[in-house]
Amino acid sequence: MAQTHLAVVTGASTGIGRELARLAVADGCDVIVAADEPEIEEAAQSLRASGGSARAVRADLSTASGVEQLWQEIGDRPVDYMMANAGRGLGDAFLDQEWDRIEEVIHLNVTGTTAVVQRAARDMARRGQGRILITGSLAGNLPGSYQAVYNATKAYVDTLSWGIREELKDSGVTVTCLLPGPVETEFFHRADMEDTPVGESGSKEDPADVARRGFEAMKAGRSGVSGSFMTRIQNAVSGIVPESVLARLHRGMAKPEEQSNG
Amino acid sequence: MAEKLAVVTGASTGLGYQLARIAAQDGHDLVICADEEEIHVAAEKLRSLGAEVEALILDLSGRDGVEALFGALEGRDIDLFCANAGRALGHAFADQDWSDVKRLIDLNILQSTSVLHRIGRRMHARGSGRILVTGSIGGYVPGPYDAVYDATKAYLNSLSYALQDEWRDSPVTLTCLMPGPTETPIFHREGNDLTEAPIAEREKDDPVTVAEQGYRAVMAGQRGVVPGLHNRAITMLTGLVPESVLARIHRMGAEPQ
Numbered sequence: 472m473a474q475t476h477l478a479v480v481t482g483a484s485t486g487i488g489r490e491l492a493r494l495a496v497a498d499g500c501d502v503i504v505a506a507d508e509p510e511i512e513e514a515a516q517s518l519r520a521s522g523g524s525a526r527a528v529r530a531d532l533s534t535a536s537g538v539e540q541l542w543q544e545i546g547d548r549p550v551d552y553m554m555a556n557a558g559r560g561l562g563d564a565f566l567d568q569e570w571d572r573i574e575e576v577i578h579l580n581v582t583g584t585t586a587v588v589q590r591a592a593r594d595m596a597r598r599g600q601g602r603i604l605i606t607g608s609l610a611g612n613l614p615g616s617y618q619a620v621y622n623a624t625k626a627y628v629d630t631l632s633w634g635i636r637e638e639l640k641d642s643g644v645t646v647t648c649l650l651p652g653p654v655e656t657e658f659f660h661r662a663d664m665e666d667t668p669v670g671e672s673g674s675k676e677d678p679a680d681v682a683r684r685g686f687e688a689m690k691a692g693r694s695g696v697s698g699s700f701m702t703r704i705q706n707a708v709s710g711i712v713p714e715s716v717l718a719r720l721h722r723g724m725a726k727p728e729e730q731s732n733g
Numbered sequence: 734m735a736e737k738l739a740v741v742t743g744a745s746t747g748l749g750y751q752l753a754r755i756a757a758q759d760g761h762d763l764v765i766c767a768d769e770e771e772i773h774v775a776a777e778k779l780r781s782l783g784a785e786v787e788a789l790i791l792d793l794s795g796r797d798g799v800e801a802l803f804g805a806l807e808g809r810d811i812d813l814f815c816a817n818a819g820r821a822l823g824h825a826f827a828d829q830d831w832s833d834v835k836r837l838i839d840l841n842i843l844q845s846t847s848v849l850h851r852i853g854r855r856m857h858a859r860g861s862g863r864i865l866v867t868g869s870i871g872g873y874v875p876g877p878y879d880a881v882y883d884a885t886k887a888y889l890n891s892l893s894y895a896l897q898d899e900w901r902d903s904p905v906t907l908t909c910l911m912p913g914p915t916e917t918p919i920f921h922r923e924g925n926d927l928t929e930a931p932i933a934e935r936e937k938d939d940p941v942t943v944a945e946q947g948y949r950a951v952m953a954g955q956r957g958v959v960p961g962l963h964n965r966a967i968t969m970l971t972g973l974v975p976e977s978v979l980a981r982i983h984r985m986g987a988e989p990q
Contacts, residue, residue: 564899566853573846581888582838585881586831593827611887614894620846626891627842627884630872634880635826 475524476500477550479541481532481587482557484510486656487606487649490682491554496523498686500552505541507531507557532557533578538586549598552689553591555584556606556649558628560621560662562670563727573620580624585631592635592644599643604689605632607648617725621662629695636694645692649685654678666727735762735784738811742793742802742848743818745771747917748867748910751944752815757784759948761813766802768792793818794840799847810859813951814852816845817867821882821919823926833924834881841885846892853896856905864907865951866893870959872911886911890957897956906954910947913959915940 478495482488483504495502496518504515505528515527528544530537558580561572588603595601608622611629615622632648639646653659656678659670669675688695739756743749745767753765757779765772765779766789776788789805791798819841822833849864856862871879872886893909900907914920914937920927943960950958 565850565896566857566899568850570847570850573850574843577843577846581842582835585834585838589826589829589831589834596827611891614891614898616895616898619892619895619899622895623846623888623892626872627888630887631880631884634883638825638827638878638880 476552477503477545477548478552478554479503479505479545479550479591480554480556481505481541481583482606484508484514486658487651487654487678487682487685488554488556489514490679491556491604491686492518492525493521493679494682494686495552495554496521496525498690501525503528503541503544505530505532505544505557507533507537532583532587533575534583535586538583538590541587542590550591550594550601552602552604553587553595554604554606554685554689555587555591556604557583557587558606558624560618560658560664562618562621562659562662562664562667562725564617565619568620576620576624580621581627584628588631588635588646592639592646595644596639596642601644602689602692603644603646604685605646605648606685607632607650607695609650609652611650615725617667617727618662618664632695645689647685647689647693648695649681649688650695651676651681654681664725664727667725669725735760737761737813738764738809739813739815740764740802740806740811740852741815741817742766743867744815745769745775747919748912748915748940748944748947749815749817750775751940752817752865752948753779754782755944755948756813756815757782757786759952763787764789764805764809766791766793767818768794768798793844793848794836795844796847799844799851802848803851811852811855811862813863813865814848814856815865815867815951816848816852817865819845819867819885820922821879821925821927823878823928825878826880829881829926833926837881837885841882842888845889849892849896853900853905857900857903860904862905863951863954864905865947866907866909867947868893868909868911870911870913894956906951908947908951908955909957910943910950911957911959912943912947913938915943 478500480488480492483492484506492502492504501524503526511527511529515525518525528541530540561576607629608625610622611625632646636646653669653675655675659665664670739761741749741753744753744765753763762785764787772788776786779786791801822837868890869886871883872890897907916937917940946960
């Protein structure tokens with residue numbers, strides 16, 4: 472009898488991560504969900520209520536000890552699907568942002584994601600099988616004025632995904648990068664971006680749709696997937712429009728409404 | 734004492750050294766730093782060009798290093814800041830030591846961002862200044878066996894263009910230098926693990942030329958510069974990189990202000 476797959480999802484208490492965990496349960500996986508907030512327990516309970524086997528790890532995945540905590544929960548069990556989704560944004564002009572908050576974003580989006588992915592990649596490559604899904608962003612293709620560090624961290628994540636995917640080409644392990652545009656989740660509130668045009672926009676995507684496309688691409692071992700049709704177009708456009716124009720476009724999306732002169 | 738001051742990080746060898754040399758020849762006094770003794774050798778050579786040079790040994794991959802750098806810059810007006818310090822890391826991602834990967838991220842991303850945050854605030858408070866960030870063409874050509882390095886450079890390229898736009902109405906300019914493979918010690922340093930990489934053997938660009946183009950670009954307030962575009966870098970990339978990406982790289986090299 473085939474062993475039940477194990478899926479691990481980080482940043483799973485809300486948003487895209489929560490939807491990914493739900494899809495994993497529906498797919499028949501055991502699930503370990505991780506996040507740095509109490510809501511993760513409720514998320515695990517909700518997954519169990521729908522008939523799944525789910526465990527919660529409350530850990531700060533921007534720290535080495537947090538990543539270690541996650542692996543303690545995983546134990547010796549092989550991970551079939553690693554969904555490195557934890558991440559956060561930060562709005563406002565770079566020089567107006569507090570350094571501590573900038574540092575948090577880098578630790579979580581860059582260092583933490585890299586640590587989780589590296590550990591999973593190593594284990595999976597040894598076994599000759601596994602699927603990794605990394606939540607990047609269309610924002611990785613756009614220099615992000617008024618969201619500079621976040622977009623830069625996503626440029627990092629998108630680029631890293633591609634690089635390691637190539638390396639693991641013949642190993643039986645695939646790496647998929649999820650590249651949504653703006654999605655209707657807690658992201659904008661947590662990033663202090665509710666007062667921006669993109670934060671206020673009613674045309675953001677449904678995280679369930681985004682998660683479904685990501686999950687399916689991951690299972691099929693594809694390289695990357697955009698969110699909706701419109702963001703795919705934006706993706707294509709960002710390949711032929713100069714960087715400076717992209718940054719200017721981004722300003723129109725992300726600059727806070729009541730920007731004081733600074 | 735000269736009327737202008739340039740700060741160059743990672744200035745003991747390679748691009749950093751060349752940028753410091755050109756800045757000195759152009760009349761800047763210097764504050765230079767690196768995490769090795771060679772910085773003092775570099776300082777002596779630069780002093781012989783007539784510049785006043787302060788040399789610091791510090792590790793910019795740690796917060797202490799950044800604090801020490803800014804301690805030394807206390808109260809000084811900085812005209813040009815070359816955020817150049819960076820490392821590479823070869824071999825397969827799954828085979829790299831986590832501590833090496835973390836250190837790479839700390840140096841190329843975390844502390845670079847911290848430096849830009851602090852120098853950006855200072856220059857804006859003063860009302861003038863020029864910043865040159867050493868990114869890389871590798872940021873646009875994600876590579877196997879160089880994955881984390883390329884990703885860190887993608888970060889720097891992206892951050893640079895974002896800040897340029899945020900600062901478009903300000904007197905502070907930021908220029909992103911994106912070289913292709915350049916003949917510097919980055920390929921031979923023990924910690925970078927690149928000595929066995931094919932790229933280490935290939936013909937590369939001359940750091941003097943790359944630095945000259947970078948310096949010209951930052952003094953002209955250009956957004957970005959891809960030195961060596963019309964020779965080795967483009968030869969290396971053609972056939973490996975989709976046309977749309979090549980086209981974008983071309984545009985970055987040619988884009989007016």
